[in-house]
Amino acid sequence: MDATDPVLARQYAHRALRPLVMTGAFVLADRYRGDPLRSLDECNAMARTMPLFPAGRAAPRLAATLTSLVGDVDIGSAVLEGMGNPEAARALRAALLDGIDDPSLRAWAQRELAHHGTITGELVAHQMAQEEAGKGMRPGDAAPR
Numbered sequence: 001m002d003a004t005d006p007v008l009a010r011q012y013a014h015r016a017l018r019p020l021v022m023t024g025a026f027v028l029a030d031r032y033r034g035d036p037l038r039s040l041d042e043c044n045a046m047a048r049t050m051p052l053f054p055a056g057r058a059a060p061r062l063a064a065t066l067t068s069l070v071g072d073v074d075i076g077s078a079v080l081e082g083m084g085n086p087e088a089a090r091a092l093r094a095a096l097l098d099g100i101d102d103p104s105l106r107a108w109a110q111r112e113l114a115h116h117g118t119i120t121g122e123l124v125a126h127q128m129a130q131e132e133a134g135k136g137m138r139p140g141d142a143a144p145r
Helices: 006-022 026-032 040-047 061-082 086-099 103-114 118-134
Strands: none
Touching (some): 006 026, 040 086, 061 086, 061 103, 061 118, 086 103
16 A cells, blocks of 8 residues: 555555554654654643543543553654664653653552553453442432542
């Protein structure tokens, strides 16, 4: 697709980046990956006003943004590593962690870097615990906060 329809390839590249890295197509992945730290400022701003694991059925926007940010950095560092530049890969990871203002959010980013899916797993556990706590409610009762 890269050769036959580059506009379409760029439009859907985000979906192919992890598989490209997994197959060792680092040069191609590098062409499409963009700035992995592009949402860092947004993540820091969200962290000042939103919880990582919100109550009730509120959208987990901060968790989603942080997970995406860490995933982009993970892919970026894998690309750099695969292209023979481990120093730049380490620097990218360090820039992520140094750039996160909130220490608890930084700790979650470290966990996610070490084990992809950690934040999502904790979010699911948090939501399930909230649902379990709400099972004793009667219809019309307020949802737990």
